[in-house]
Structures are given as C-alpha cells and as structure tokens.
C-alpha cells in the first residue's frame with residue numbers, strides 16, 4: 001500500500017503504534033506523520049520505523065539494569081535546599097493542591113521578576129512579562145510552536161540539547177546549526193597550557209547561518225552538553241543578526257547559576273535584545289529539583305501572550321505546591337547561589353581529574369552539569385558503542401555526544417562521551433576509580 005494511503009488509513013482507523021513498535025513498510029523518505037517527524041528530528045526514528053527512547057531514558061535504564069554508576073542523565077543525586085523542600089511540603093499541607101492560575105501563581109511570578117532584577121538588573125512586570133511553565137521543556141515547546149511555521153528556519157549551535165531538534169521538526173521548521181569548535185586543553189607543561197581551551201562558534205559560520213528565512217535563533221548558554229559559556233562578542237553578534245534579519249531570540253538559560261568563574265550574562269541584557277528575546281529558565285537545576293518541572297519564560301508582554309496561547313493547551317498549568325516552593329528558592333540569599341556553583345565546580349574538578357587519569361582527553365567545562373571527554377586516546381573510536389559497553393567495562397554510564405548532533409554529522413563527534421558530575425563526591429571518586437580500569441586493561 002502506498003505510504004501516504006497507509007498513513008491516512010492509520011489516521012482514519014486511529015491505529016497507533018506502541019512505543020518501540022516498528023512499521024514494516026516505513027521509510028524515512030516517505031512523508032512522515034507529525035509524531036514520526038518529531039522523533040526523526042532528534043534522530044530517534046530508525047529506518048525500520050521503530051522509535052528509540054531518548055538517550056537519557058535509554059542510559060538511565062541501562063544504569064538501573066546493570067547497577068552501574070549513572071553519569072548519563074543530568075540529575076543530582078542529592079536534595080536541594082531544605083527550605084525549598086519544606087515550602088513544598090507546607091504548601092501541600094496548606095491545601096495548595098488545585099489548578100494554579102494559567103500564567104502561574106503570583107507569588108512565583110513576583111519571585112521570578114525579583115530574581116531577574118536582583119541578578120541582572122532586568123525590570124519586569126510580573127503580571128504580563130512572566131509565564132510559569134512545566135519546566136524549561138514546555139517553555140521551549142510552547143515558544144517554538146507559537147512562532148515557528150512550516151519552512152521557517154531555526155538556528156541553534158551544535159551539539160544541541162535533543163529537545164530542540166524534536167520540537168523544531170514537530171513545528172515543521174528547518175533546523176540550521178552552527179558548530180561549536182573544540183580546542184583541546186593542552187596538558188600541563190605542553191605549549192599553550194593555560195590558554196583558552198573550550199567550545200566556541202566561528203563568527204563567520206554564525207553570520208552565514210542566519211538569513212531572512214531565520215525565524216528564531218535559539219541560544220543555550222551556559223550550554224548543554226559542552227559546558228560552554230558564550231562570550232559577550234558572540235552574544236552581541238547574535239543580537240545584531242537577529243535585528244538585521246528580524247528574527248526572535250529564544251534563550252535557554254537553565255544553567256544560569258551553575259557557572260564556574262565569570263557571572264552569567266543573559267542575552268536579554270544586551271542593547272537591542274530585550275524586545276525580541278524570550279528568556280527561558282527553570283528551577284530544576286538551580287534547586288536540584290529536576291523532577292518538579294517548574295520552569296518559566298520572561299519576555300515582553302506580546303511575546304508572553306503568544307506563548308501562553310499555546311502553553312494553555314499543552315499542560316494548562318502544573319505543579320501547584322511546587323510553585324511557591326520555587327519562589328522560596330529564588331528568594332534565598334546570594335550565598336546559596338554562589339555556594340551551589342562552588343560546590344559543583346569542585347565536583348567538576350574531581351571528575352575531570354578522574355577522567356584524565358583514566359586516559360580521556362577533555363577541556364574543563366565553564367558551567368553546567370557535564371564534561372565532554374574524548375575516548376579516542378583510549379582506543380575507542382565509537383562513543384555510542386563505548387557507552388553501551390561501559391557498564392560492563394567499568395561499571396559507569398555516560399551519554400554519547402552523537403545524541404546531540406544531526407545524524408549526518410555524527411562522524412565529527414564519534415569518540416566523544418558526556419559525563420555528568422552533579423553527583424556526590426564519593427560517587428564521583430568511585431566512578432573515577434572504575435574508569436581507570438579502561439586504561440589498566
């Protein structure tokens with residue numbers, strides 16, 4: 001049966017496929033159903049039509065199954081501040097258990113506005129310029145679905161957080177990427193030691209990617225998976241290009257407080273950025289509450305209205321008792337935020353030292369939860385294969401960086417593995433000792 005007809009039949013009969021079930025006559029060359037396009041966007045649709053789980057789900061399941069230390073999916077293994085947890089318990093006890101208002105509870109919207117003022121000097125009207133969402137994920141989805149039409153281009157850096165590609169594809173957009181180039185850290189004593197290693201875009205490549213077809217430039221700084229923090233010249237160029245081509249800037253800043261060194265600069269604070277920027281963040285990383293899924297956008301009122309128009313039919317609302325709890329978190333003294341970053345920086349150093357001793361090549365991330373390590377010096381050319389074998393080889397789980405790049409470009413990232421260091425010291429020490437087996441064997 002021709003594929004289009006098959007699709008129509010499925011739509012008519014309401015036949016659905018189970019997770020992971022394959023469609024025998026499916027071919028990616030055929031027109032895809034919207035859900036298939038979504039999976040294909042993130043590289044999760046196989047040639048036989050089967051749908052893979054996300055790399056995070058797959059690797060967490062592998063860790064559970066094998067008992068390996070899970071340095072794959074990015075979630076802390078310790079609870080966040082006691083005041084925040086207690087505020088959620090209190091809210092439940094106080095009966096804050098029904099639908100909150102569509103744009104979010106006033107106490108949280110006020111706290112988000114106060115946070116933006118305190119840390120970045122951004123003045124916001126909490127009633128019209130702040131919207132609470134079900135995590136940064138819903139904020140991203142609602143924003144892209146609100147603005148990206150069929151054929152519109154969305155520019156992101158590459159590697160990119162997997163959800164971007166999936167949502168762009170679902171919206172019918174065209175995903176254009178600008179590579180972040182990796183300069184390796186020279187080892188101590190080598191020429192160039194102490195110089196600026198890390199992941200950076202080439203400005204000419206960025207200029208070439210943004211055109212009048214660009215609807216959105218989707219920025220993620222601090223960046224997952226590389227831990228890069230875009231410098232102000234790059235941020236300024238993004239604003240200039242967005243202005244020249246009348247594109248929106250959507251900025252995912254969920255790691256805003258987990259920066260090791262110079263403070264985070266929200267792109268919305270740059271001259272000319274504010275009126276075309278939708279800023280996204282979340283309480284998950286800052287307060288070690290990734291399971292609560294309380295996120296938000298801040299933007300000029302007309303943009304918030306547009307995103308709300310979509311958001312209110314995705315989840316409508318979420319997490320009533322968690323909203324005042326995250327408000328409590330946002331109001332914690334400065335020391336909480338700086339201590340959280342310092343604690344995480346020490347964990348980064350611990351795991352980085354362990355990975356280097358084990359024989360991986362890496363450069364220190366400047367922010368976030370993750371370090372990218374090159375397994376090539378250890379003789380592993382295929383990071384995805386290594387990640388599947390790693391529980392057996394070393395009792396550790398990581399995530400291949402190929403999960404964050406377009407299938408056509410996976411060759412450029414083949415030997416790279418992302419490891420999460422948002423774990424307890426003893427866990428990172430144990431993981432380091434286990435990884436050392438790779439070079440010993």
Ligand code: PMP
Nearest residue numbers: 135136137161224254282284295
């Ligand atoms: N953006 C980035 C860059 C992330 O790493 C993540 C995952 N933690 C998210 C968005 C999703 O955030 P949330 O859990 O708040 O939906």
Ligand code: GLN
Nearest residue numbers: 056057072073074075224
């Ligand atoms: N953001 C987390 C990571 O990068 C994963 C979230 C998820 O599982 N979707 O590991």
